[in-house]
Amino acid sequence: MSYYKKYSTKAHGTRWETWTVLDNVLDRTNKRIHKKGFSTKKEAQQWVSKKQFEFHKQGYIAKNSIHFKDLYEKWIEEDYNFRVRESTLAKTEDIFRLHILPSLGKERIEDISVEDCTKIVRRWCSAFKQYRRFRTYTIAVFKFGIRMELINRNPMSKTSIPKNKALTDTKKDCFYGKKELQQFLKCAKDYGDPQVFTFFQLLAFSGMRKGEALALKWQDIDFKESTININKTLSKGLNGKLDDKQPPKTESSNRSFCLDKETIRCLHKWKILQAERLLKVQKNANSKGQLVFSGTRNQLFQPSVPDHWNRSICSKYKLRRIKIHGFRHTFCTLAIAAGNSITSISKKLGHSNLSVTESVYLHESKERDIQEADQFAKYMDK
Numbered sequence: 540m541s542y543y544k545k546y547s548t549k550a551h552g553t554r555w556e557t558w559t560v561l562d563n564v565l566d567r568t569n570k571r572i573h574k575k576g577f578s579t580k581k582e583a584q585q586w587v588s589k590k591q592f593e594f595h596k597q598g599y600i601a602k603n604s605i606h607f608k609d610l611y612e613k614w615i616e617e618d619y620n621f622r623v624r625e626s627t628l629a630k631t632e633d634i635f636r637l638h639i640l641p642s643l644g645k646e647r648i649e650d651i652s653v654e655d656c657t658k659i660v661r662r663w664c665s666a667f668k669q670y671r672r673f674r675t676y677t678i679a680v681f682k683f684g685i686r687m688e689l690i691n692r693n694p695m696s697k698t699s700i701p702k703n704k705a706l707t708d709t710k711k712d713c714f715y716g717k718k719e720l721q722q723f724l725k726c727a728k729d730y731g732d733p734q735v736f737t738f739f740q741l742l743a744f745s746g747m748r749k750g751e752a753l754a755l756k757w758q759d760i761d762f763k764e765s766t767i768n769i770n771k772t773l774s775k776g777l778n779g780k781l782d783d784k785q786p787p788k789t790e791s792s793n794r795s796f797c798l799d800k801e802t803i804r805c806l807h808k809w810k811i812l813q814a815e816r817l818l819k820v821q822k823n824a825n826s827k828g829q830l831v832f833s834g835t836r837n838q839l840f841q842p843s844v845p846d847h848w849n850r851s852i853c854s855k856y857k858l859r860r861i862k863i864h865g866f867r868h869t870f871c872t873l874a875i876a877a878g879n880s881i882t883s884i885s886k887k888l889g890h891s892n893l894s895v896t897e898s899v900y901l902h903e904s905k906e907r908d909i910q911e912a913d914q915f916a917k918y919m920d921k
Contacts, residue, residue, distance in 0.1 A: 555579060634673065653694045723739070749773075751769050765798050824837075
C-alpha cells in the first residue's frame with residue numbers, strides 16, 4: 540500500500556511525498572520506505588512503481604542488514620533440507636560451519652566480489668582436498684538467492700577451479716597392492732582384537748562401504764550359502780544421532796553376493812567370540828537384529844571408530860596408511876588383477892553401471908603390470 544501527500548515549501552512551492560510498505564522476504568519483516576521532494580504526484584507514483592518492480596525482481600534487501608549467513612540459513616531451511624537425507628544435511632551444515640561461514644558468513648551480499656571469492660577458493664585449495672565441494676555449496680546458495688529473486692548475481696560461479704598438485708592423491712595413495720594388503724591384514728590380526736581384524740578382512744574381500752559394515756547384522760549373513768545381504772547403512776544425522784536403518788547410498792547398493800570361504804570363516808569365528816564378550820556384560824548376542832560389529836555395551840560404533848583402528852594399526856606396525864574407503868579401491872583393483880569380471884565386481888560394489896566402476900575404482904596394480912610386461916617379453920622371445 541502506498542500513500543501520497545502534497546506539501547508546500549518556500550523555496551520550491553508545491554511538492555509531493557510518498558510512503559510505501561514492502562515485505563522483507565528474507566527476515567519476514569515489513570519495511571517502510573519514504574521519499575519526498577517530487578514535483579508532481581505522477582513523479583512520486585513512478586518512483587513507487589520502480590521500487591515495487593525492483594522488489595518483485597529481487598526482493599527488498601536492506602543494504603546494511605543482509606549477510607551471506609542469512610541467505611545460507613534460508614537456503615538450508617527452505618530448499619536443501621527437503622532434497623537430501625538427514626545424514627547429508629548434517630555433513631553439509633558442518634562444512635558451512637567449519638569452512639564456508641568463517642570466510643563469508645559476516646559479509647554483506649552486496650559487498651562480496653568475484654575477487655573476494657577467488658581469494659577464498661585459493662585459500663581453500665591450499666588447505667583442503669574438498670575445496671571443490673566448498674565452492675559448489677557456496678555457488679548453490681547464491682543460485683538459490685537468484686532463483687528466489689533475492690539477489691541478481693553469483694560471484695562465486697565466476698571463479699576458476701585451481702589445481703593443487705600438493706593435495707592431489709596419487710593412485711598409490713588410494714589403495715594397497717597385494718603384498719601391502721597381506722601385510723596390513725597380518726598386522727591387524729596381530730593387533731589383538733579379533734573384531735578389528737574381521738572388520739578389515741570383510742572390507743578388503745567384499746568392497747563394502749564403512750557405513751554398510753557398521754550397520755550389518757548377523758541375520759544379513761547366510762553362513763550356509765556363504766552370502767551376504769547389504770540393505771542398510773549407518774548414518775550420522777543432526778545433533779550426532781546415529782541411524783543404522785538408513786537405506787544404502789543408491790538403489791543399486793541394495794545387493795546380495797557371495798563371500799570367500801576364508802572371510803566366512805573369520806566372521807563365524809568372530810560371532811562366537813562376540814557372544815562370549817557380550818555374555819560378560821549380560822547382553823544376549825543371539826537376539827534378533829544383533830550387530831556384527833558393536834561396542835563394549837553392544838552399542839553402535841561411531842563412524843570415526845574404524846579410522847582410529849586403522850591409524851593405530853599403521854602407527855604400531857609402521858605401515859603406509861590408506862583411508863578406510865581405500866579398502867574399497869583395494870578390493871576392486873586386486874579383484875581385476877585376480878581375473879574377476881568387471882560385471883561381478885560392479886555388482887559387489889553396488890554400482891548402477893559398469894562405467895562408474897571403471898572410471899572411479901579401476902586401477903592397474905603393479906603386480907598385473909609386471910605380469911603383462913613378462914607376457915609380452917615371452918611372446919617376443921618365441
